[in-house]
Structure formats: structure tokens, C-alpha cells
Amino acid sequence: MTIDQATVRKIASLARIAISDAEAAAMEGELNGILGWVEQLGEVDVTGVEPMTAVIPNTLRLRDDVIDADPLTGGGRRDDVLANAPAAMHGFFGVPKVIE
Amino acid sequence: MTDLTNLTVAQIRDGHRAGDFSAVEVAEAFSANVAGAKALNAFIVETPDHALAAAKTADADRAAGTLKPLSGVPIGMKDLFCTNGVQTTAASHMLEGFIPRYESTVSQKLWDAGAGMLGKLNLDQFAMGSSNETSYFGNVISPWKRKDGGNAALAPGGSSGGSSTAIAARLCPAATGTDTGGSIRQPAAFTGISGIKPTYGRCSRWGIVAFASSLDQAGPMARDVRDCAIMLENMAGFDPKDATSLDMAVPNWEAALSSDLKGKTVGIPKEYRLEGIDPDIDAMWDAGIAMLKDAGAAVVEISLPHTKYALPAYYIIAPAEASSNLARYDGVRYGLRDLPDGAGLQDMYAATRADGFGPEVKRRIMIGTYVLSAGFYDAYYTQAQKVRTLIARDFEAAFGMCDVILAPTAPSAAFGLGEKMADPLAMYLNDVFAVPASLAGLPAMSVPAALNREGLPLGLQIIGKAFDEQGVLNAGLAIEERAGFTARAEKWW
Numbered sequence: 001m002t003i004d005q006a007t008v009r010k011i012a013s014l015a016r017i018a019i020s021d022a023e024a025a026a027m028e029g030e031l032n033g034i035l036g037w038v039e040q041l042g043e044v045d046v047t048g049v050e051p052m053t054a055v056i057p058n059t060l061r062l063r064d065d066v067i068d069a070d071p072l073t074g075g076g077r078r079d080d081v082l083a084n085a086p087a088a089m090h091g092f093f094g095v096p097k098v099i100e
Numbered sequence: 101m102t103d104l105t106n107l108t109v110a111q112i113r114d115g116h117r118a119g120d121f122s123a124v125e126v127a128e129a130f131s132a133n134v135a136g137a138k139a140l141n142a143f144i145v146e147t148p149d150h151a152l153a154a155a156k157t158a159d160a161d162r163a164a165g166t167l168k169p170l171s172g173v174p175i176g177m178k179d180l181f182c183t184n185g186v187q188t189t190a191a192s193h194m195l196e197g198f199i200p201r202y203e204s205t206v207s208q209k210l211w212d213a214g215a216g217m218l219g220k221l222n223l224d225q226f227a228m229g230s231s232n233e234t235s236y237f238g239n240v241i242s243p244w245k246r247k248d249g250g251n252a253a254l255a256p257g258g259s260s261g262g263s264s265t266a267i268a269a270r271l272c273p274a275a276t277g278t279d280t281g282g283s284i285r286q287p288a289a290f291t292g293i294s295g296i297k298p299t300y301g302r303c304s305r306w307g308i309v310a311f312a313s314s315l316d317q318a319g320p321m322a323r324d325v326r327d328c329a330i331m332l333e334n335m336a337g338f339d340p341k342d343a344t345s346l347d348m349a350v351p352n353w354e355a356a357l358s359s360d361l362k363g364k365t366v367g368i369p370k371e372y373r374l375e376g377i378d379p380d381i382d383a384m385w386d387a388g389i390a391m392l393k394d395a396g397a398a399v400v401e402i403s404l405p406h407t408k409y410a411l412p413a414y415y416i417i418a419p420a421e422a423s424s425n426l427a428r429y430d431g432v433r434y435g436l437r438d439l440p441d442g443a444g445l446q447d448m449y450a451a452t453r454a455d456g457f458g459p460e461v462k463r464r465i466m467i468g469t470y471v472l473s474a475g476f477y478d479a480y481y482t483q484a485q486k487v488r489t490l491i492a493r494d495f496e497a498a499f500g501m502c503d504v505i506l507a508p509t510a511p512s513a514a515f516g517l518g519e520k521m522a523d524p525l526a527m528y529l530n531d532v533f534a535v536p537a538s539l540a541g542l543p544a545m546s547v548p549a550a551l552n553r554e555g556l557p558l559g560l561q562i563i564g565k566a567f568d569e570q571g572v573l574n575a576g577l578a579i580e581e582r583a584g585f586t587a588r589a590e591k592w593w
Contacts, residue, residue, distance in 0.1 A: 003470070015423060016430075017462055018147040018450035027466065030134040033525055034467055039141050041483050044490065051485030052492065055314065055541030056566055058344055072202055073341060080201040086437035093432050098445045 002032050104129040105270040109173050109327040110354075112273060116158065116172035123158035123172035126479060127151040127216060130174050134218050134271045139593040140241050142256075142266040144179050146219040154216025161214070170332055176266045176275035179220035180227055181207045181318075182307040186217075190309040191225045191235035194435045194456030204307025205339045206276060206318050213334040216516035218272050225458045226426065227283055227311045230530045231520065232261025234460040239517055242291055243269040243589035245282030247555030254514040254556070255520035257287025263321045264291040265377055274331050278308060280315045281414050282510075282534025285546040287561025288321055289509035292548040292587060294576065295321035296328045299566050300541030301346035303332075304339030312421035313344075315414075315538050325412050325547060325577045329353040332569065349569070353577030356570055359578040362396035366575065367502030371407035372533060374511060380552040381508050386558045388506055388549055388579055400501055404494040409487050410536040415528060416471050416484035417539070422461075422467025463524065492540040499565050502574045507533050509546040509559035537563045547576045548585040557587065 003011075005024045008031065011018045019027070068074030078091060087094035104126050107115065107397045116123055131148035151174040158171035182200035189195040205212070211217075225234040227562065232240040232255060242256040242265055254266040260277035264287035267275055279297035287332055288295035296319050303318035310316060320331030333353055339345045368389060373382070431437035431452030438451040471480035499507065511532055520527045528574035537544040543566070546559040560579055564572035 007470075011466050011470050011473070013406065013450075014473065015465050016427075016446070016449040016453055017457070017465065018447075019453035019462075027463070030463060030524060031466060031470070032461075034415065035470070037525055038416055038480070038484075041409055041412050041416070041487055042479075044406070044409055044483075044487050045487040046483065046490070049486045049489050051145070051482050052488040053485075053541070054344070055492065056344075056346065060343060061340065061347075063340060066342070070341060077201075077442035081433075083201050084198050086431060086435070095432055096439060096443060096445050096448055 003035065004028065105133050107273065108323050109273045110328050112173050113170065113330070116162065117167060119162070123155035124152065126172055127155035127174045130218055130272055137192055137269055137271050137593050140243060140265050140269055140499065141270070142222055142240050142262040142271060143193065143219040144189060144222050144237050147186060147217050151216035151218045154211070154214065157333070158214055169330070170210065171214035173214070174216045174218050174272060175210065176221045176263060176272040177207055177217050178223055178224060178260055178263050178278060178349055180278050181276060182309070183207055183217070183220065186220060188220065188309070189237070190227070191223045191237055192456065192458065192461070193236045194429050196236070196436065198435055202307060205341065206302035206308070206335045209337065210334055215334070216351060221266055221275055223262055223385045226309065226422070226461050227259040227278055227280055228422070228460050228464055229258040229480070230282070230286060230527050231255035231515070231517065232258040233517060234458050236458060240265050241517070242514055243593065244291060244514060245589070245592065250573070252516045253288065255517055257514065259283040259292035260287045260321060262494045264288055264293060266324060267291070267293045267321055269593070274320060274327050276318060276335070278316060278318045279419050279420060279538065280311050281538045282531040283558070284319050284321055285534050285544060285561055286510050286531060288546040289548070290514040291555065292557030292585065293321060293323055294325055294328050294545065295375035295545045296320060296332060296545035296569065296572065297538070298336060298569050299334060299346065299543045301344050302336040302569070304337070304342040304345050306339055306341040310425040312418040313425060314421060315418060325573055325580050326354060326357060328545065329357060329573050348591070351570060353570055353573055357577055359395055359581050360576050361392060361575065361578055364397045364504070364571070365502040366392045366397045366399050367402035367498050367505045368399060369402050369404045369407065369498070369505060369507055371404050372507045378512055378552070381558060383513060384550040384558045384560065385506070385508050391579050391582040392506060392575060394582060402498040402501055402505065404498060404536065406487065406490045406494050406538055410491050410539055411528060411532055413484040413487040413491065414535045414539060415467070416480050417488065419464040419468035420472050420481050421468070423465045423472065426461070426465055429453060447561055450516045460524070488539050491536055495540045495542060503565070504571050505563040506575070507561050509533060509561040513552045513554065513556035513558055532562060543569045543572050545572050545576050547579050549579060549583045550585070551587055
């Protein structure tokens with residue numbers, strides 16, 4: 001299967017990456033090269049094979065049901081969370097107006 | 101007086117303990133080398149003050165009799181590990197100026213063990229690359245040169261190219277790396293040093309900038325096997341903050357090092373004999389087989405029948421996970437924001453991500469977005485995860501016949517900067533021997549084994565059973581003792 005420039009623009013839009021027409025043209029060739037190459041996976045017989053979900057057998061743990069069980073990942077760190085925000089204000093993340 | 105920057109981690113630790121030199125002298129010697137090696141571009145940020153402060157503590161601890169395992173040892177930190185108060189960029193424009201307010205688990209463990217930080221090491225952008233040419237902060241240059249009278253700048257490997265160059269050039273005795281599809285092993289091979297990717301889950305991923313979470317694994321890079329063992333002991337360990345962290349005790353790998361391989365069997369995967377491969381690579385591999393026999397091991401041929409599908413599976417799975425992980429860079433919470441005049445939220449996302457990500461990162465996000473999109477998910481992603489199961493089964497079957505697997509680390513020696521950048525696929529193929537162990541989550545290391553006819557280092561890879569880092573390190577030690585690799589890059593920088 002090959003993808004065209006319209007598809008490249010559609011993928012870029014899904015990925016929220018602005019691209020110019022020139023970039024879309026260049027990427028069309030690159031992505032087709034890579035996708036054409038990975039398509040060889042289709043020749044592998046995977047009948048009855050489960051997709052990998054964990055490389056090393058492990059079980060999901062639950063943390064203790066207490067507030068701020070871990071001081072690094074618990075609450076009460078608003079200023080730390082906002083410290084690297086490009087436009088923090090009044091203790092919130094600032095974004096462009098989204099309501100018309 | 102000996103040049104302190106020629107000492108290994110073990111020699112620095114032991115010499116400091118014995119009072120042969122002070123930790124401050126060691127930190128100052130390495131910081132001077134770092135400051136004098138700008139031409140290599142190995143560091144994005146230099147932190148001599150951090151190294152010096154840790155050294156002063158180490159000297160005080162020696163006087164007080166409270167030395168820690170890495171007291172007096174300054175190291176380099178790949179700039180993928182979040183460091184509290186020190187810029188962490190993943191070599192991207194997206195995170196330029198990002199100053200974490202927390203410390204990654206692995207780096208915290210190293211500081212708790214007494215190590216100091218010489219600086220943050222350059223890498224491929226978001227760890228995506230095999231030559232360190234995708235960094236926003238410029239290429240890292242390998243200290244090695246071909247012995248052809250030319251002066252071509254060579255790739256230090258990637259993505260941990262700052263780490264490999266810094267160790268090979270004696271800017272630090274050891275460094276952290278991360279390995280998603282070969283990013284510790286391939287740069288180690290390219291620069292004549294050692295590096296180990298432990299079993300998936302040994303080292304916490306908490307605080308490491310995520311690339312492909314089911315593959316990402318931190319590990320040490322250093323000049324020899326013993327140093328890798330020492331570093332890994334101080335990086336590994338259970339961390340409740342990482343859902344895939346292994347809840348297992350950390351073995352004392354250094355104390356159990358042994359190059360006596362009697363009773364061990366080494367598997368040689370026949371699918372790794374590639375048609376038309378550089379004869380120097382095959383010759384090194386054959387020499388490595390002889391070395392392990394000499395160490396007492398039996399050698400058997402094994403088959404890993406799905407090897408040729410590992411790389412294409414990887415280039416679906418890793419970009420798929422990357423496209424999801426990198427969705428967090430939205431110009432809102434941290435990092436770059438590009439807000440064109442009059443732009444709304446969606447335009448801001450798109451502009452920020454267009455400006456902040458480099459071409460290779462965009463390429464992988466796009467591939468990942470496509471293979472996960474409605475209608476294509478099963479054909480690409482589910483199929484790749486099934487093939488991944490088959491690759492893991494190949495290893496399981498092979499380990500019924502052998503204890504470790506020996507193969508080359510990379511299909512070539514270091515290539516020149518710019519030689520492979522025009523063709524993404526040619527670049528991807530460089531990880532053909534490294535990716536299968538990553539997909540199966542297995543421990544694997546590279547040790548320097550020989551120089552090729554151009555005078556460039558080549559590495560041998562040892563792949564082990566899950567949790568058997570000891571077996572990997574021991575086989576690596578057996579090769580190290582027999583290969584007698586002492587070559588180093590002549591200083592030109």
C-alpha cells in the first residue's frame with residue numbers, strides 16, 4: 001500500500017504537526033519507503049500467536065490507598081508543576097482562547 | 101604523577117579509598133578534560149560544580165569513614181535523565197530551557213551512591229537515531245579517526261553518542277545511557293568501550309524522557325566490564341513509581357564476576373551471518389568464538405528464525421509508542437510554545453510541534469500515528485506485536501540449548517558523519533543485530549573486541565537470559581581478558 005500527499009497531510013493533522021507542501025512532498029517518499037519495507041511482516045504466519053503485551057512477566061501493582069503516598073508524585077506541588085509552563089497564570093496553565 | 105583521567109571507575113574508587121589521591125583532584129582533572137573538548141560536542145550542559153561538590157563530600161566521607169560505593173567517581177549523565185535544577189532537553193528544541201523540579205530515579209541512585217555529575221551528555225533527539233546526528237544541539241564527533249590519512253569526522257553511534265564519545269575521549273570514566281533498540285550497545289561498539297542494557301525493568305524509567313516505553317531501558321557505559329557491573333549495581337533496583345519496574349533484589353554483580361566459563365554453553369545464531377557483511381566483522385566474531393572456547397565454554401550453533409523480521413517490527417512498535425508518548429509536547433505544560441498571531445489552541449499545538457521536533461522525530465511520530473490509525477492498526481501494530489512474540493519465543497527456544505548468545509554488536513564500524521543521513525532505512529539497518537534483544541527485553545552488552553583494517557574499533561555483543569546480567573558480564577569479561585583491547589583514539593581535539 002502506498003500513501004499519497006493527501007494522506008501525509010491527514011497523518012500530520014492527526015499528529016498535530018504543521019507541515020508545508022514541500023515537507024509533505026518529501027515525507028511522502030520517505031514514509032512510503034519505510035512502510036513498504038515494514039510490510040514484509042505480512043508474510044509471517046502468526047496463526048494462533050498472541051500479540052506481545054509484556055516482554056518480562058510482571059503484575060500490575062496498586063499503591064497504598066493513602067494521600068500523597070509518594071511525596072514526589074503526590075499532590076501539593078502546584079508551583080513545581082507550573083514552573084516550566086510557557087504561560088502559567090493565577091496558578092493555572094494558560095492557553096489561547098478556546099471558546100468562541 | 102599518573103593522569104587521573106586514565107583511571108577506571110574501580111581504580112578511582114579504590115585509589116580514593118586508599119588515599120592515593122583526593123576526589124577533588126579527580127573531579128578537577130575530568131572537568132578540565134571536559135572543558136578542553138568542546139570540539140567533540142559531547143556535552144550539552146557542563147556541571148563542574150556538581151562534580152566538585154560530590155567530590156568534597158567524598159573526601160569528607162573518607163575522613164569520617166563513611167565512604168559510599170561510588171564516592172569520588174564523577175560521571176556523565178545522558179541528557180535524557182531529568183536532573184533537578186539542571187536543564188534536561190532530550191537534545192530537542194522542544195525541551196530547550198526545561199529545568200526539571202525532580203530527579204530521575206536512576207540519577208538519584210547514582211548521587212546517593214556518592215557519584216558526582218560532570219555534565220549532561222548530548223544524544224540523538226529524543227534518543228531517535230544511530231549516529232547522534234539528529235540532536236538539536238549539533239553532532240557529537242567521535243574521537244576516533246580512520247587510519248587512511250583522511251580527516252573524516254566519524255559518528256560516535258547513537259543515540260548515546262555523547263556518552264560513548266565522552267568515555268572514549270577520557271572526559272568521564274563512566275556514563276549513563278539508555279537503550280531502546282541498541283542505543284547503548286552500538287555507540288559502545290563504535291568507540292571501543294563497553295556498555296550493558298540490563299533486563300527490561302531492572303532500571304527504573306521514572307524521570308527518563310520517554311521514547312518507546314515497552315523497550316526503553318537505562319544502563320551504564322564505561323571502559324570495561326567491571327566498571328559496567330559497578331555502575332549497574334548503583335543504577336538498578338525496584339521503583340514503585342515505574343509500573344514495569346522489576347521487584348527483585350539487585351545482585352552483587354561485581355563480586356561475582358568470573359571469566360571461567362567451564363560448564364557454560366555459548367549459542368551462535370546462524371541468522372546473524374549476513375550475506376555480504378564486512379569480512380572484518382565476521383573475522384572478529386570468529387575470534388570471539390575462539391576466545392569463549394578458550395575460557396572453557398562449549399559452543400553450539402542456534403537458530404533465531406524470525407531475526408529478519410525484528411527490525412521491521414521494531415520500526416512499527418517503537419514509532420507507535422513514540423507517537424503516543426510524544427503527544428505530551430503540546431506547548432501548554434512545559435517546553436516550547438509557538439503561538440502564531442491570532443492562533444487558536446489547535447494551531448498552537450501544530451505550530452509548536454512543527455517547530456520543536458526535528459525531522460527524524462517527526463518522521464517517527466508520523467509513522468506511529470499512521471500504524472495506529474483506524475483501519476491500519478491490526479495490519480501493522482497488532483501484526484508487529486505478534487511477530488514480537490515470535491521473536492521472544494525464538495530466544496526462549498535458543499536458551500534451552502545455551503546460556504548466552506554471541507554475535508556482533510553492529511554490522512559495520514563507525515561510519516562518517518553525513519554518510520547515512522540521506523536514507524533513513526540505511527540508518528535503521530545499523531541496529532539489525534541490536535534490536536532483537538530489545539524486543540525480547542533481554543540483557544545484552546557490547547565489549548570492544550578488535551580494530552578493523554581502518555583502525556576503528558569493533559564490538560562483540562553478548563545476549564543473555566532474562567535476569568542473567570551476571571552471565572552476560574562474565575562472558576564479556578572472558579572476551580575482554582583475551583581480546584586485550586587497549587587501543588584508544590589519538591587526541592586531536
